[in-house]
Amino acid sequence: MKPESKKILIITYYWPPAGGPGVQRWLKFAKYLPDFDIQPVVYIPENPTYPIVDVNLEKEVSEKVIILKNKIFEPYQLASFFSKNKTKKISSGIIPNKKKQTFLDKCLLWIRGNLFIPDARVFWVKPSVEYLEKYIIENKIDIVITSGPPHSLHLIGLVLKQKLKLTWFADFRDPWTTIGYHKSLRLSTRAERRHKALEFRVLNTADNVIVTSKTTKTEFTAITNKPITVITNGYDNEPVTKVALDAKFSLAHIGSFLSERNPVILWESLIELIQEIPDFKTHLELKLIGAVSQEVLDTISQFKLDSYLNNLGYVSHSEAVEHQRNSQVLLLIEINSEETKSIIPGKLFEYMVSNRPIMAIGPKDSDFAEIITETNTGVFFDYTEKEKLKSTIILYYNQFLEGKLQSYGVGLQKYSRKNLTKELVQLINSK
DSSP: OOOOOOOEEESOOOOTBBOOOHHHHHHHHHHGGGGGGGEEEEEEEOOOOSSSBOOGGGGGGTTTOOOEOOOOTTTHHHTTOOOOOHHHHHTOOOOOOGGGGGHHHHHHHHHHHTSSSOHHHHHHHHHHHHHHHHHHHHOOOOEEEEEEEEEEHHOOOHHHHSSSSSSHHHHHOOTTTTTTTTTGGOHHHHHHHHHHHHHHHHHHHSSSEESSSSHHHHHTTTTSSSSSEEEOOOOOOOOOOOOOOSSSSEEEESSSSSSGGGGHHHHHHHHHHHHHTTTHHEEEEEEEESSHHHHHHHHHHHHHHHGGGGOOOOOOOOHHHHHHHHEEEEEEEEEEEEEGGGOOOOOHHHHHHHTEEEEEEEEEEOOHHHHHHHHTTTEEEEETTTHHHHHHHHHHHHHHHHOOOOOOSGGGGGGHHHHHHHHHHHHHTTT
């Protein structure tokens, strides 16, 4: 690293060995920042409670990254005494269906939403400020980036901004008060006001707000006049051994399959096609890779699709990439709500470079629908378009039988992690 390289401090909760989508964004930015003469210093918890662990990701941490660690206290460590499984699911955003919540579920959600604001990592704010204030001064760092969720990390940036003369970027991988599970936290009126007040302070104190979608930018523009920059997630050039395509007509969903994402129109279409096309049932395979809510599994059973289900559970990121390359069709499902139109799932970009067609289901006018259309990587359906979905499955099935099923993406390079890092660097150098 050249002596004149600019140093930036990145404050993030998720970092290898954390698994799941939350870790990828800043792991990849940190990987490529040194190529642009910027030294990344990454501050992470020393003893985190990660809901998903993937030790293989530790190999992807660049040797050029400086890592700072500080101890964190998390209430999840105590809550797991009552139910380790329930606590782990709530921590990862998998919230039980409201109608099926037990008394313990309701208690844990109420505690999570009302006692720990903005989230259960809030106890890391004070010790982090004390630790980082000295480090920033001694190492002459003038740009700090906080990444949320957890949004409590933005409070670290907020206090550091107030104490020191520095530039602060608040990076929102997901929205704050409009994120899909926010309404499920059983918030009191007081807690809801507190969330909104903290969101307002962060958005109006940061020098620049970074978001991953245009809709989130529009939402935040109504709250702040501060500059807002859209830098989406993206894909990296993964070293994957060439794999043969599945022999079955496999429809694969990779990632957390939440209760609210339960696509009844897909299950209805599949069971009807099993009845209407004689050989369809001999070829069909439904692959679920990652954490799957019990409600989704129960619905699959209700539609009598169990015999076609291959529920693989969580696998390492490298294995997930292999499944993206060898599955016949990739499923992308988002919650059908106004709040989730802004969500662009991180796995979309890895899907796009897999050369496999994507079938995406989500709310009408979703931001990710536009990306799928412009890159020609699949077909998007809103939750009312069952016949369109069914016709597309038939089209893909016939192409599968002919050995011609493939995706032909265009303009994908703009979403490469290195190109996206270049956008970030332009923002950093403008300050």
